[in-house]
Amino acid sequence: MSKLSIGGVELKSRxxxxxxxxxxxxxxxxxxxxxxxxxxxxxxRRVNLDSKEENILEYIPKDCILLPNTSGARNxxxxxxxxxxxxxxxxxxxxxxxxxxxxxxxxxxxxxxxxATEILAKEGFVVLPYMSPDLMAAKxxxxxxxxxxxxxxxxxxxxxxxxxxxxVQIIINEIDxxxxxxxxxxxxxxxxxxxxxxAAAVLVNTAIATAENPVQMAKAFSLAVKxxxxxxxxxxxxxxxxxxxxxxxxxxxxxxxx
Amino acid sequence: xxFYDVYSQYKNIxxxxxxxxxxxxxxxxxxxxxxxINEIEFLALLSPKAENYxxxxxxxxxxxxxxHFGKTVLLYTPMYLSNYCTNKCxxxxxxxxxxxxxxxxxxxxxEKEAKAIASMGFKHLLILTGESKKDTPLSYxxxxxxxxxxxxxxxxxxxxxxxVEEYQQMIEAGVDSxxxxxxxxxxxxxxxxxxxxxxxxxxxxxxxxxxGCIAKMRNVNIGALLGLGEWRSESFMTGLHANYLQxxxxxxxxxxxxxxxRPHVGVFEDIYEVTDQNLVQFMLALRIFLPRVGITISxxxxxxxxxxLIPLGVTRMSAAxxxxxxxxxxxxxxxxxxxxxxxxxxxxxxxxIFKKGYQPIFKDWVRI
Numbered sequence: 001m002s003k004l005s006i007g008g009v010e011l012k013s014r015x016x017x018x019x020x021x022x023x024x025x026x027x028x029x030x031x032x033x034x035x036x037x038x039x040x041x042x043x044x045r046r047v048n049l050d051s052k053e054e055n056i057l058e059y060i061p062k063d064c065i066l067l068p069n070t071s072g073a074r075n076x077x078x079x080x081x082x083x084x085x086x087x088x089x090x091x092x093x094x095x096x097x098x099x100x101x102x103x104x105x106x107x108x109x110x111x112x113x114x115x116a117t118e119i120l121a122k123e124g125f126v127v128l129p130y131m132s133p134d135l136m137a138a139k140x141x142x143x144x145x146x147x148x149x150x151x152x153x154x155x156x157x158x159x160x161x162x163x164x165x166x167x168v169q170i171i172i173n174e175i176d177x178x179x180x181x182x183x184x185x186x187x188x189x190x191x192x193x194x195x196x197x198x199a200a201a202v203l204v205n206t207a208i209a210t211a212e213n214p215v216q217m218a219k220a221f222s223l224a225v226k227x228x229x230x231x232x233x234x235x236x237x238x239x240x241x242x243x244x245x246x247x248x249x250x251x252x253x254x255x256x257x258x
Numbered sequence: 259x260x261f262y263d264v265y266s267q268y269k270n271i272x273x274x275x276x277x278x279x280x281x282x283x284x285x286x287x288x289x290x291x292x293x294x295i296n297e298i299e300f301l302a303l304l305s306p307k308a309e310n311y312x313x314x315x316x317x318x319x320x321x322x323x324x325x326h327f328g329k330t331v332l333l334y335t336p337m338y339l340s341n342y343c344t345n346k347c348x349x350x351x352x353x354x355x356x357x358x359x360x361x362x363x364x365x366x367x368x369e370k371e372a373k374a375i376a377s378m379g380f381k382h383l384l385i386l387t388g389e390s391k392k393d394t395p396l397s398y399x400x401x402x403x404x405x406x407x408x409x410x411x412x413x414x415x416x417x418x419x420x421x422v423e424e425y426q427q428m429i430e431a432g433v434d435s436x437x438x439x440x441x442x443x444x445x446x447x448x449x450x451x452x453x454x455x456x457x458x459x460x461x462x463x464x465x466x467x468x469x470g471c472i473a474k475m476r477n478v479n480i481g482a483l484l485g486l487g488e489w490r491s492e493s494f495m496t497g498l499h500a501n502y503l504q505x506x507x508x509x510x511x512x513x514x515x516x517x518x519x520r521p522h523v524g525v526f527e528d529i530y531e532v533t534d535q536n537l538v539q540f541m542l543a544l545r546i547f548l549p550r551v552g553i554t555i556s557x558x559x560x561x562x563x564x565x566x567l568i569p570l571g572v573t574r575m576s577a578a579x580x581x582x583x584x585x586x587x588x589x590x591x592x593x594x595x596x597x598x599x600x601x602x603x604x605x606x607x608x609x610x611i612f613k614k615g616y617q618p619i620f621k622d623w624v625r626i
Contacts, residue, residue: 021328023615048621051379072623074509081626101509104550157325210324 195228
């Protein structure tokens with residue numbers, strides 16, 4: 001599997017994982033190991049540096065890239081403040097922009113996301129914006145300096161899969177930046193599907209965190225992402241409306257007369 | 259249009275007839291529905307007939323809660339600043355008629371309480387007062403918030419209802435969330451239990467959560483004091499109110515609390531019984547109706563019951579509570595608002611949540 005390059009960093013794993021919703025932080029090292037993920041996202045609003053036990057950073061291996069997110073931000077201004085706080089806290093310069101002002105469906109606000117991306121990219125952040133899959137918004141994010149775009153497959157936490165498949169495919173086809181499918185992926189098969197479509201990576205949280213066995217599920221996602229990636233690069237065979245028998249009924253017409 | 263229009267639309271429906279006409283198949287269809295349910299389907303899940311399907315409802319509520327919130331529970335604690343009150347409410351110890359030990363914290367005492375609470379590990383604080391704008395004017399609460407901001411990441415208020423402009427002042431001072439209970443949605447009972455004082459104004463109270471949303475509170479928490487009215491209709495109105503706010507103000511997190519009336523100083527005896535089973539049915543129906551709504555369970559409830567409620571959809575719990583003014587650090591604390599049931603320490607509650615397979619969270623928001 002070739003490496004994925006984001007913000008000048010080369011990554012072997014194309015599975016990014018989230019740290020929310022787990023029953024405890026102690027399980028995280030095992031989950032991260034099973035997932036082989038190198039990029040780990042966490043909500044700044046939940047990072048509690050005061051207590052060793054509550055501090056999520058204690059449970060993330062040092063060689064992982066931290067991807068703090070701006071979850072909780074309702075507009076560009078709040079997202080920018082949270083990003084700056086994350087950097088000041090020593091969490092590096094990668095930032096996942098989440099601007100959500102709709103608490104019912106948790107759909108991102110693309111316009112505010114573009115504004116925040118522009119400001120933070122200029123400040124030297126590696127900006128990964130979470131977005132509703134809209135081609136023009138994706139193009140504007142590219143112009144704003146995003147390092148990748150992260151369209152949603154379905155609303156956060158729903159595990160409903162790639163409901164936005166057609167729109168995500170258009171973005172993959174038209175955008176030169178890595179496209180990371182974020183949110184909605186509920187099954188390893190859906191992660192594989194996203195990779196087969198040509199996604200650069202997928203980000204999974206709920207599907208792993210709320211599985212009966214999160215460690216095993218992390219492993220399953222890791223394998224699925226690899227399978228999907230290999231399938232995409234092996235060039236998927238064409239699809240046909242009608243069956244194409246391997247022993248055609250009219251084959252005799254083309255056989256040489258013996 | 260305010261919530262009163264929604265209330266008016268439903269207040270005269272014949273609940274009895276609606277419940278009578280429901281079939282088992284209706285209930286099962288609603289529980290198994292793949293899409294969000296509507297208001298009438300929510301009422302069906304509150305019906306006596308739905309009592310036979312609590313386990314199925316619980317399975318569905320559990321799945322929805324897990325998807326939306328994962329295995330986490332936010333912990334917070336209340337801090338009473340004052341128990342002076344100018345209202346005459348038949349069900350509350352703080353009522354002006356009751357001979358209780360009144361107290362109001364000074365700035366030094368607020369700081370002392372803050373230090374005591376913060377040292378336990380709390381990051382989210384809910385401050386409360388009795389309803390006396392005379393004794394605890396807005397400026398007093400704002401001064402308190404300025405002190406408390408040094409110690410806590412998030413501060414909520416549960417005080418007398420305010421105007422939009424006043425809520426904006428609270429937000430500027432550092433307040434993130436508003437808790438305000440209607441106490442009872444039934445207008446007639448509301449008049450009967452609020453004998454005197456500003457609280458008699460049903461409409462001003464009913465619209466307070468919406469004013470908080472307009473002012474842009476981050477979180478608005480509502481509820482009915484269960485026991486003052488018939489629980490099914492009160493639960494229905496609470497759910498409708500949460501739904502109304504959630505739809506109209508999508509940028510505000512809406513939460514619902516389920517306080518049951520507790521022993522207190524006073525004489526109110528006209529209590530409608532709300533059993534454990536009733537409370538659970540309300541919580542399950544609400545979770546299925548509004549999968550993203552926050553659900554708060556306080557220390558009014560007993561420990562074992564609180565723990566069993568966690569997988570059903572609880573997102574927030576109070577711990578190490580004291581309803582006494584200065585109850586965390588001050589020797590001559592004022593009398594409490596009601597008796598709490600779960601008297602465990604924060605450490606014990608925390609351990610119990612872990613044991614249940616959930617993660618207790620202390621910090622869920624930081625204001626910067």
